[in-house]
Amino acid sequence: MAEQDTPTRILDIAERLVQTRGYNGFSYADISSELGVTKASLHYHFAGKAELGEAIIERYADRFRARLAEIDASGADAPTRLEEYAEIYAGVLREQRMCLCGMLAAEYETLPGPMREAIVRFFDESETWLAHVLEEGRDSGSLSLPGPANEEARAIVDGLEGALLVARPLGDVHRFEATAARLLARLSPGAAA
Amino acid sequence: MAEQDTPTRILDIAERLVQTRGYNGFSYADISSELGVTKASLHYHFAGKAELGEAIIERYADRFRARLAEIDASGADAPTRLEEYAEIYAGVLREQRMCLCGMLAAEYETLPGPMREAIVRFFDESETWLAHVLEEGRDSGSLSLPGPANEEARAIVDGLEGALLVARPLGDVHRFEATAARLLARLSPGAAA
DNA sequence: GTCTATAACGAGATAGAC
DNA sequence: GTCTATCTCGTTATAGAC
Numbered sequence: 001m002a003e004q005d006t007p008t009r010i011l012d013i014a015e016r017l018v019q020t021r022g023y024n025g026f027s028y029a030d031i032s033s034e035l036g037v038t039k040a041s042l043h044y045h046f047a048g049k050a051e052l053g054e055a056i057i058e059r060y061a062d063r064f065r066a067r068l069a070e071i072d073a074s075g076a077d078a079p080t081r082l083e084e085y086a087e088i089y090a091g092v093l094r095e096q097r098m099c100l101c102g103m104l105a106a107e108y109e110t111l112p113g114p115m116r117e118a119i120v121r122f123f124d125e126s127e128t129w130l131a132h133v134l135e136e137g138r139d140s141g142s143l144s145l146p147g148p149a150n151e152e153a154r155a156i157v158d159g160l161e162g163a164l165l166v167a168r169p170l171g172d173v174h175r176f177e178a179t180a181a182r183l184l185a186r187l188s189p190g191a192a193a
Numbered sequence: 194m195a196e197q198d199t200p201t202r203i204l205d206i207a208e209r210l211v212q213t214r215g216y217n218g219f220s221y222a223d224i225s226s227e228l229g230v231t232k233a234s235l236h237y238h239f240a241g242k243a244e245l246g247e248a249i250i251e252r253y254a255d256r257f258r259a260r261l262a263e264i265d266a267s268g269a270d271a272p273t274r275l276e277e278y279a280e281i282y283a284g285v286l287r288e289q290r291m292c293l294c295g296m297l298a299a300e301y302e303t304l305p306g307p308m309r310e311a312i313v314r315f316f317d318e319s320e321t322w323l324a325h326v327l328e329e330g331r332d333s334g335s336l337s338l339p340g341p342a343n344e345e346a347r348a349i350v351d352g353l354e355g356a357l358l359v360a361r362p363l364g365d366v367h368r369f370e371a372t373a374a375r376l377l378a379r380l381s382p383g384a385a386a
Numbered sequence: 387g388t389c390t391a392t393a394a395c396g397a398g399a400t401a402g403a404c
Numbered sequence: 405g406t407c408t409a410t411c412t413c414g415t416t417a418t419a420g421a422c
Contacts, residue, residue, distance in 0.1 A: 006405080024217040025303040027397060041406050043399065098299060102355075106291060106299040108362040110218040119362060146378070151371045154359075158372045159348070162295075162355020166347075169301040169312060178344045179351045185339070186379050199387080220415060234388050236417065 007045045009035055015056050019097035023053055023107050023115075050112040057118040060100045064088070064122070068129050078137025079184070082156070085130065086180045089160045093176050098168055102161040127153045134187070144189045152187065159183040200238045202228055208249050212290035216246055216300050216308075243305040250311040253293045257281070257315070261322050271330025272377070275349070278323065279373045282353045286369050291361055295354040320346045327380070337382045345380065352376040 004012070013034050017026035028039045028049065035042075046052035071084045092099055101122045108116060130153035137143030145152050163179035185191060197205070206227050210219035221232045221242065228235075239245035264277045285292055294315045301309060323346035330336030338345050356372035378384060 021303050022215065022217060022300050024215060025300060028399090029396075037405090038407060039398080040400080040408080044405060047399095049398065102358060103299055105358050105362045106296055107215050107218060110214050116362065123359060123363065147371075147375065151375075154368055155352070155356075155372045155375045158355040158359050158368075159352045160355065161358055162351040162353065163348075165295060165298050165354055165358060166316060166351050169298045169309065170316065175347055175351075178340075179348045182340065182344075182348045221417090222414075230387090231389060232416085233390080233418080237387060240417090242416070 006035075006037070006041075010042060010045055010052070011056060011059055014052055015060065015100065016097065018053075018056055019092070019095075019100050019103055022103055024110060050115070053112065053115045054118060057100065057104070057115060057122070061118065061122050061125070065125065078133050078140065078142045079188070081133045082130075082137075082143075082184050082187070085133075085156075086160060086184065089164055090173075090176065090180065093164055093167060093173060096168065099161055099164055102164060105161075106165075123157065126157050130156055137187070141189065143187045144191060145187060156183055199228075199230070199234075203235060203238055203245070204249060204252055207245055208253065208293065209290065211246075211249060212285070212288075212293050212296055215296055217303060243308070246305065246308045247311060250293065250297070250308060250315070254311065254315050254318070258318065271326050271333065271335045272381070274326045275323075275330075275336075275377050275380070278326075278349075279353060279377065282357055283366075283369065283373065286357055286360060286366060289361065292354055292357055295357060298354075316350065319350055323349055330380070334382065336380045337384060338380060349376055 010031060013031050014026070017030055028042050031042060032039045042052075046055060067088060068085075071081050074081075074084075076084070089099065101119050104111060104115065104119050105123075108119065111119075127150065131149040134143060134145055134149040134152050138145045138149065159179060160183065163176045167173065167176040167179075203224060206224050207219070210223055221235050224235060225232045235245075239248060260281060261278075264274050267274075267277075269277070282292065294312050297304060297308065297312050298316075301312065304312075320343065324342040327336060327338055327342040327345050331338045331342065352372060353376065356369045360366065360369040360372075
């Protein structure tokens, strides 16, 4: 396995810092000391903190998109796809992180414009993907939707984000899993009135 | 109506700043300029930012607790109490704020110990109150719980926090309301399988 | 209780050598 | 591509006059 290049290592460290401490909770000095290079070197790769922030979101969103494509390619049925979607969030919690875009959603007001736009796109894409899965499940009879697919999709995103947000300070992985299971259980055929 | 004293005005401004920008997203200078006093004066009332942070959470939690007591005192049935609980969150969103403790949950890793403990207490109290309402509703037949009361209580807190978190950047009040309605609808008698 | 003045530090950022 | 050195600014915080 080849060594990772410097921009990648910077992004790895910065991404983890944003997901654990927030965009306003870390500095170039934090990355610098962990990576073992000077702050000036960081500016060579990413002109400023705003550009670094954009790059972090873009890479995260790309990886997320690729993961969703993998799930689609697996050919699994809709309920299984939803479980795999929730599993992405569970993996984030196991690393004791917050969802990158959930963290940035909290700090939204303080962020530069390009970062804001990337955050909104992330949520829009997640919901679009989920809505398609939900519609397919409804049409094939593997899911029962109590409401419109796009609203059910939003409720799933909201529930997973909130479960992550609250579970992390409480150090309660089980809490996340219980909430996630409830979110999906209400879409099982036979669960609705 | 009497003028508010200085500590109260400081807390009002600081609370709003934390709820909109986060604890790491505002400074004494922000409060100073809005209140029209110097930064030094703020230190007379609150020794440091950590003490101010504690005071903000304590006052917020006291007010929240008082509101829950009001709801209890109203004598309303369990479903109505849940709606009033969700309405607290809706009011926060209408002011374009995040739940104070939801915001601080995101920043948890960077906060001083006393603030962390106050945040955990807040969530514990919310869940205890909700669990009692849920149990009463189940016993009186006005609610149907798909799972243990304490887990259902957590799912409600998680769902409302997440709905607030995501709805605010998207500027989508309807989104919050739709998710909140779904959270409560699944507890209606006849909704379960 | 509020002020002026300032200390002490860390932040993001840049110039220019190597 | 990384370094040293430096800059400028904002941050929390304190001393001491009024």
